[in-house]
Amino acid sequence: MIPLSWYLITAAILFCIGLYGVLARKNAIAVLMGVExxxxxxxxxxxxxxxxxxxxxxxxxxxxNSMAGPVFVVIVFATAAAEVAVGLxxxxxxxxxxxxxxxxxxxxLKG
Amino acid sequence: xxxxxxxxxxxxxxxxxxxxxxxxxxxxxxxxLWLIVSLFGVAAIFAIxxxxxxxxxxxxxxxxxxxxxIINAIMLTRRVMEDRGPQTNPIWWVAAITSALVGAGxxxxxxxxxxxxxxxxxxxxxxxxxxxxxxxxxxPQGFVLxxxxxxxxxxxxxxxxxxxxxxxxxxxxK
Numbered sequence: 001m002i003p004l005s006w007y008l009i010t011a012a013i014l015f016c017i018g019l020y021g022v023l024a025r026k027n028a029i030a031v032l033m034g035v036e037x038x039x040x041x042x043x044x045x046x047x048x049x050x051x052x053x054x055x056x057x058x059x060x061x062x063x064x065n066s067m068a069g070p071v072f073v074v075i076v077f078a079t080a081a082a083e084v085a086v087g088l089x090x091x092x093x094x095x096x097x098x099x100x101x102x103x104x105x106x107x108x109l110k111g
Numbered sequence: 112x113x114x115x116x117x118x119x120x121x122x123x124x125x126x127x128x129x130x131x132x133x134x135x136x137x138x139x140x141x142x143x144l145w146l147i148v149s150l151f152g153v154a155a156i157f158a159i160x161x162x163x164x165x166x167x168x169x170x171x172x173x174x175x176x177x178x179x180x181i182i183n184a185i186m187l188t189r190r191v192m193e194d195r196g197p198q199t200n201p202i203w204w205v206a207a208i209t210s211a212l213v214g215a216g217x218x219x220x221x222x223x224x225x226x227x228x229x230x231x232x233x234x235x236x237x238x239x240x241x242x243x244x245x246x247x248x249x250x251p252q253g254f255v256l257x258x259x260x261x262x263x264x265x266x267x268x269x270x271x272x273x274x275x276x277x278x279x280x281x282x283x284x285k
Contacts, residue, residue: 001231002119002159008221010123010156014130016214021134023206024199029139029184033146036177037130040153043165051160055234067247070240071254073165077172078261082268084177088184089276095188096278 007048015041028091032084039080046073119159126152137198139185147178161234164241 014037021034050069129148136142150173157166200206247253 001113002116004231005221006119006123007156007160009218010126012214012217012221013127014153015217016210017127017130017134019213020206020210023209024203025134026198026200027139029181029188030134030142030198033133033142033181036146036173036181037133037149040150040173043169044153044156047157047160047162047165051162051234052231055232067243067253070162070165070244071247071257074168074244074248075257075261077168078265081172081177082264084180085272086268086275088180089272092184092187092276 004048004052007044011041011044011048014038014044028094029088032087032091036080036084039076043073043076046076115159119156122152122155122159125149126156140182143178143182143185146181147174150174150178162240164244 018034018037018041021037022031023034025031025034046069054066054069126149129145129152132145133142133149136145150169154166154169154174157163157169248258249255
């Protein structure tokens with residue numbers, strides 16, 4: 001039996017690794033990869049809490065499983081996909097105009 | 112130490128080790144491939160949580176679409192920074208301290224509460240999860256509104272991405 005805290009500890013460490021990637025990397029695509037790690041950590045948390053607290057058979061025989069956890073995870077998947085698509089479009093467009101994607105060299109979004 | 116615990120520890124170790132490689136490796140394409148390994152590890156954790164549907168969705172959406180998109184973008188922006196200069200900001204140590212503090216805070220919170228070892232509830236209908244999820248996503252008493260809003264979000268992202276990254280400069284000159 002795996003205690004719930006193991007999942008939460010894994011998600012917390014994954015989140016912090018993603019946070020370091022967002023704050024410390026220069027390349028804008030590397031920043032996006034850090035954001036993806038953070039979103040995956042949140043997904044692990046959501047599913048772990050749903051499985052351990054909300055998926056019990058007592059609740060399911062009464063009114064069906066409460067599905068708020070999995071629905072939240074589906075929305076997070078969709079939002080992550082949309083955000084990566086738009087973020088990469090912006091990065092590619094900025095690269096075309098300035099030939100650099102170092103985040104500290106693209107100080108303004110204009111032009 | 113049951114075998115499921117061993118499997119979970121292996122999956123978690125794989126996820127965290129490859130996530131560490133994502134944020135520290137120098138070459139962007141290697142970082143993208145390490146990200147794929149990390150996402151596989153997360154899919155394995157989903158499977159251990161008896162959410163097999165989400166494990167498959169993770170592989171199809173995150174690895175099959177998002178990671179491929181990231182690799183495409185890396186290949187389209189190649190001629191930058193790979194071989195000249197550092198890959199981290201000059202204040203990377205501030206980032207390390209910040210994430211260490213956040214990690215310490217989260218871990219302290221997790222380890223301080225005593226009820227984490229409650230037994231996991233019985234889940235005989237693990238196979239019903241996609242059915243119940245589908246019902247919840249389209250029922251008016253369920254989550255049909257977030258579902259539709261997510262669809263609009265994806266449409267807006269699609270149109271926006273095409274417009275932003277599309278090469279309309281050549282079209283304008285004609």
